[in-house]
Amino acid sequence: MYYATEWLKKKEKSYWAATKCWTYYGPSFGPAFVSAARELESNSKDLISSKDTDSNKHNTPQIFTYADIEAATSNFSFENKLGEGGFGPVYKGTLRNGMAIAVKKLSKSSKQGFEEFNNEVSLTAKLQHVNLVKVLGFCIQRDEQILVYEYMPNKSLDFYIFDPSKRFLLDWPKRVHIIEGVTQALLYLQEYSRLTIIHRDLKASNILLDDKMNAKISDFGMAKIFAKDELEANTDRIVGTFGYAPPEYVIEGIYSMKYDVYSFGILLLQIISGKRNAYLYGPNEGLHLLDYAYELWKEGKEMEFVDSSLDDRFSNCKLKRCLQIGLLCVQENANDRPSMLEISSMLRNETMAVTAPKKPAFSKKRNQESQENRPTPLPQPEIISVNNVSLTQLEGR
Numbered sequence: 001m002y003y004a005t006e007w008l009k010k011k012e013k014s015y016w017a018a019t020k021c022w023t024y025y026g027p028s029f030g031p032a033f034v035s036a037a038r039e040l041e042s043n044s045k046d047l048i049s050s051k052d053t054d055s056n057k058h059n060t061p062q063i064f065t066y067a068d069i070e071a072a073t074s075n076f077s078f079e080n081k082l083g084e085g086g087f088g089p090v091y092k093g094t095l096r097n098g099m100a101i102a103v104k105k106l107s108k109s110s111k112q113g114f115e116e117f118n119n120e121v122s123l124t125a126k127l128q129h130v131n132l133v134k135v136l137g138f139c140i141q142r143d144e145q146i147l148v149y150e151y152m153p154n155k156s157l158d159f160y161i162f163d164p165s166k167r168f169l170l171d172w173p174k175r176v177h178i179i180e181g182v183t184q185a186l187l188y189l190q191e192y193s194r195l196t197i198i199h200r201d202l203k204a205s206n207i208l209l210d211d212k213m214n215a216k217i218s219d220f221g222m223a224k225i226f227a228k229d230e231l232e233a234n235t236d237r238i239v240g241t242f243g244y245a246p247p248e249y250v251i252e253g254i255y256s257m258k259y260d261v262y263s264f265g266i267l268l269l270q271i272i273s274g275k276r277n278a279y280l281y282g283p284n285e286g287l288h289l290l291d292y293a294y295e296l297w298k299e300g301k302e303m304e305f306v307d308s309s310l311d312d313r314f315s316n317c318k319l320k321r322c323l324q325i326g327l328l329c330v331q332e333n334a335n336d337r338p339s340m341l342e343i344s345s346m347l348r349n350e351t352m353a354v355t356a357p358k359k360p361a362f363s364k365k366r367n368q369e370s371q372e373n374r375p376t377p378l379p380q381p382e383i384i385s386v387n388n389v390s391l392t393q394l395e396g397r
Contacts, residue, residue, distance in 0.1 A: 062137030116221030131185035154209035181215030196226035202263035232256035265329025290360035327357035
């Protein structure tokens with residue numbers, strides 16, 4: 001029996017050759033690219049029957065037929081639709097063995113493509129952690145790109161923390177449990193896995209919750225593998241989500257493990273406050289989330305930032321401390337941000353000293369001071385260009 005990882009290895013050379021030619025030569029290379037895609041589709045038909053789920057025992061993605069995906073989702077019915085993201089719509093499905101699944105189908109209008117699709121399949125086959133969502137398999141028949149995941153019945157974190165009524169379902173102990181889960185997942189990706197992985201798209205909507213409200217990081221389409229001795233890398237293809245990417249990446253295309261630390265800081269501030277990072281806050285609604293958090297921390301008014309429904313009196317993990325740790329993570333200079341190991345220690349050990357954070361990245365006040373008090377507008381969630389580096393696939397949330 002063949003499994004997806006074996007199959008992907010055999011087809012990787014011709015697949016990537018076609019992909020690179022498409023990238024460099026564009027539509028003129030279309031026929032060769034389509035031919036490679038059709039070869040992938042043709043080979044997938046005879047490799048694995050989705051009636052047999054033994055591939056999961058080998059921690060390898062399974063190749064599903066389009067017919068099985070259609071049957072599992074009732075022909076991608078509206079009733080089974082869970083939502084839609086940058087990749088495309090997501091459906092709930094049930095396999096013939098009764099297993100519940102989540103099915104993500106690439107939208108024809110999506111800016112993501114074969115690279116992100118292949119990245120998700122191949123990376124997930126190498127990663128195993130209780131706080132990472134499992135990719136069970138994929139389907140590429142009928143010119144479709146479909147990913148099949150384990151089903152997370154309690155949806156995603158953003159479903160709760162940003163909703164005025166559902167936020168009460170996540171009290172402080174539950175949120176601490178979620179913070180711990182995300183921390184452990186990032187520790188695994190950065191320190192304990194045999195690969196070093198930079199996720200590059202950590203955000204509330206990519207933190208899924210299982211039946212016991214355990215947090216699991218999903219969506220590795222943008223992820224990058226890092227060598228253990230590498231400190232940073234550079235790219236001219238800037239991808240990610242507006243508001244979660246650090247300044248060194250947005251402006252210079254530089255990414256490192258401190259990229260995910262920055263995103264974690266944003267996430268931590270959102271978990272304790274229930275506030276989105278695309279809005280303006282403060283008395284005159286003139287501060288973005290990071291400036292607002294920093295100013296309140298500096299004035300000793302941390303609890304004005306915190307979600308009023310949260311009570312940390314019976315928890316060792318304190319809200320004010322989390323606010324300060326979050327601000328350390330979003331400092332402008334990547335070298336000033338703590339490592340995930342340091343963050344984990346600060347969250348777990350209440351007696352460990354926490355240093356005072358510097359002003360956060362993209363600080364409007366810093367820009368005003370450095371530009372003779374001229375106001376600097378917030379960046380908009382659209383395709384823009386900074387220092388000739390294209391910014392694409394930036395989604396506002």
